[in-house]
Amino acid sequence: MPLLRKPRIATRSVRDIALPGALARQSCRSRSFSNHNRPSPKYPHHVPLGFFEKKFLAVGSAVGALLNPRRADLIATLGEVTVTPYFIYRLRNAMLQDPTGRKILRDRPRITSETLQLHYLRSLPENSVGRTYAGWLDREGVSPDTRDHVQYIDDPECAYVMQRYRECHDFYHAVTGLPTFVEGELALKAFEFLNTLIPMTGLSMFASVRLKAAERERLFSLYLPWAVRSGLSSKELINVYWEKVLEKDVDELRAELGIEKPPDMREIRQMIKMQKKREKERLEGKSA
Template sequence: MVDPNTLSLPDDPSLFTRLRVASQCLEVLKDDPTNPNCGQLINICLDLNVYASIVQQFQHSEGGRRLLSERPSLQGKVLDLAVLESLPEGTLGYEFARYYRDNKISPFETTLELKSDIDYIGKRYRETHDLLHVLTGYATDQVGEMELQAYALGNLGIRTAAFILLMSSFQLFNVVRSGIGGSEYLRRLWAAYRRGRASPQFLDVWFEHHWETPVATLRERLCAPAQQTN
């Protein structure tokens, strides 16, 4: 049995090592799908090159360099959801806090050591998952989660998202049973992917500075309009 507390990725890992650690993370996530360490680690294993490319992009802009230097965090231990929920309705802070309350979940947490900027970008990507639900409007049901993965694939080229979408194709029968036809499901994924491709990259946004900004304002700035699939 794999002990998630012993899993780690060495410096400059080979592709074989990354795949081995990723498979071990999958074993853990089968029984513990919300495991924070394995959730972040599998992202880094599969998307190491993607994150490295993002780091290089950030190093060529003042805002990106500042983000990598200061490493702001959206982890639960630094978020005061009660304060955020006291903000006016419709603001990012209020809607973000209400998202957690309505879905009866808690903000992302991890104890995985950040040994590099690449590790930080992997962590930042995980932290922004719930914020993206709020900004894009994609639901937290099975279809909405897959739409968000398609959006992330289009926006950043995240390979983990592609892997999740591939695995979800085996659940297509269950999606059809839920009342959404298979062709409609695929159209929604394609629309989300194209929306992500058409939207500005979101990882360099200091969401922590926008708690009082209306979600509608941020959505207009950061997300391409949602396409009708009917």
């Protein structure tokens, strides 16, 4: 169970393990610097920040994301500035301790519409992982190319781990069937928190105050218990090499990962909408 594992700080990167005797990379902790002594970026899109700059961004992005939960850029920023130093260590450590995780760190694959070739995924069997993923993208009207680049994590390997989590997020949506509107995102974030311990995923639950009463009651009575069950029992999703399991049956993969499929949120909302419509028609018929 990911939540109950005792964190252990890795002192070597996967490249150090693969190449014995190589110099160890710098730790994920940011070194101290002032505005007059700002270090150079360590990878494309990297923006080195000081301690207080990160705290300011954390507060600002948290408030902004609460006011507008659809601001993906603010949610991404909040995730990056709150994940260091401990939590990104824990997630990288989980990858270093797993054979598949180490391979992902060595290969550093990216998830885009080009690397996945969506036309191929749409041609796969109906219940395959790839077809399920492509179908979910089409249904929700989203693209794998919209994920922001990691900017505020100093260590390049740790930055890749965060990028990998971010780009795999839609696969989590696809295998659970949860949609992209706020209620679905919060249900998935609760699951992700228990699986990854990334603080931003837990902090996102504060956005539940913006839900309608019926949505909030459904989230806490139906989807939060699901998130707890699946989040505590599932394997580390960061170690799934999604590109290698696209042809696998999605039900088999859920069983292997220990993920219970939640009730269809879109179907429930549609059913409630139809019930309200019929009730309205009934009342109008009585008054006529």
